Amino acid sequence: MRLALLCPGQGAQGRAMFELARADSAAGALLDTMIAQAGLDAPVDAVLADDTLLFANRHAQPLVVAATLANWKALERDLPAPAIVAGYSIGEVAAYAVAGALAPGAAVALARVRAGLMDASLGATPHQALVPVSGLPLDAIEALVRQHGFHVAIVTGDDSLIAGGRADRAAGLAAALAAAGARSSLLPVAVASHTPFMAGAVAPLAAALRQALSDPQVPVLSGISGERITRRDKAVEHLSRQVAEPVLWRECMDALVESGVTVALELGPGAGLSRMLQARHPGIATRSVADFRSLDGVRGWLARQAD
Template sequence: MGSRLALLCPGQGAQHRHMFDLAGTSPGASELLDTLLPAIRLDATLAQVLEDDARLFSNRLAQPLMVAATLANWRALAAVLPAPALVAGYSIGELTAWAVAGGLAPAAAVALARARAGLMDDCVAAGPAQALVAISALPYGAIDGVMRRLDFHLAIETGDDSFIAGGPAAQAADLERAIGALGGRAGLLPVTVASHTPFMRGAVDPFAAALRQHAIPDPAVPVLSGISAERLNHGAKAIEHLSRQLAEPIRWKDCMDALVEAGITVALELGPGAGLSRMLQARHPQIATRSVADFRSLGGIAAWLGRHVE
């Protein structure tokens, strides 16, 4: 069997001031960005936003900017990328994945990311401040009771003993102390939205309605569902899975295992950031895995792909 390529689309948290630099070396990607940025409705120039962490990491801008940056890298690589066998996305990256797979126009994906962020922010505004905490060195089952007591919920499962939990910000420090007392590690993430938990239930139906406003054709290649790790081949599934994942846990560990089951031999994270490629490399080292963030030039990415993709 020949090589099979998977493309990985990251979630927010990996954004940085140079996130558009690589795409900026491609005329096609620069042209795409010119059409995508107006949909984000930046409150300053792009350069000013990239230099201002308060703006760059605000939920309302972080989500559409991550989608735009990932899609720009994808367009920059269009000439050298072989046809993928599967596309997977982490959190907001799953929306990007549908665009990469041909189920959504890039401009529609960015506009939907902006709407998604706004709906999630509305859920935050309706209650107490929220937080995400990264937990490791403990299986979820060992602290389920502690989390329930503090009103925290599983948000993203990243490994056998690592996951992200979401809940009220006022209880985050208590959770960190409890995890430490049990021998685990915990750290507050720079995200103020308890995504993929019941705190986001109010956004599910409105986002499904927003998705229904777009004709979503069947993707050219399957998209991996974050909440079930199943391969989705029909556009109608995008509405259900992209809306449900707002308030349900992302099973990223299962998604990584599903790549192996699908016969994937090569994986490229479209960046910015390299978190997904590092997780996959650690869990399944037999898959040749890199991120565009690892390279200094588009030519370097093309050369690596040439060595690993038949």
């Protein structure tokens, strides 16, 4: 088995996002520590119960990282060492913690800093949006996106991407996409991540990363290039640039195949990354911890892949 671990971004968080990890006492204790370091401005139970709070950038980023790393803590001792780790958007911060370049608490603190810098970058354009689009070739989608003042934020497939731009232009973009035969929706976020709108966050995030990151002990895929990162200096550069440049998740999925990965486990919350990878590369046995009711279920599935 050559195992890849996948760390998700925002979008799948919910009230039950910590339940699986809390079944393990060590993971539950770590989770409590990380939540205390997340800088929430309301009790965690109140945040989990209110989608307005839970999907706010300042809460979502540190809590998604905390959930991912708590699940990793619960499973780490029973899993083979990963061959590679990949993270989607804020999940790339969690990926560096899984790879040993960050302590879990430091990763949650960095997620909090990252969210604050991105929120501060809203500046003169306070109302932003992310729009998933599919159903047309990428070049056709990109042309329509540019015509409406949007930027490519994340490339997810050969005919799908997420675009970021001004919220007041989202309806016009959606109408143009529908007329061209594409499908689109609106994500529950108010920050155009991975676009030039976030350029002001790059330098201060790089400074924070230099203080926290060390060399990863396992290669981490760069979200902006799909290349394997094994050095701290490269990690700082790519992880800081990522907030203002497109995430090439399609290339990251292809890089898993090139790295000889045979099994991939998404650490949750959610199962979006595992579903994308399963659709694009069905030869890789892929699941998410969110697919299972218990940690033993995850362990059992992984054991069967090793047989």
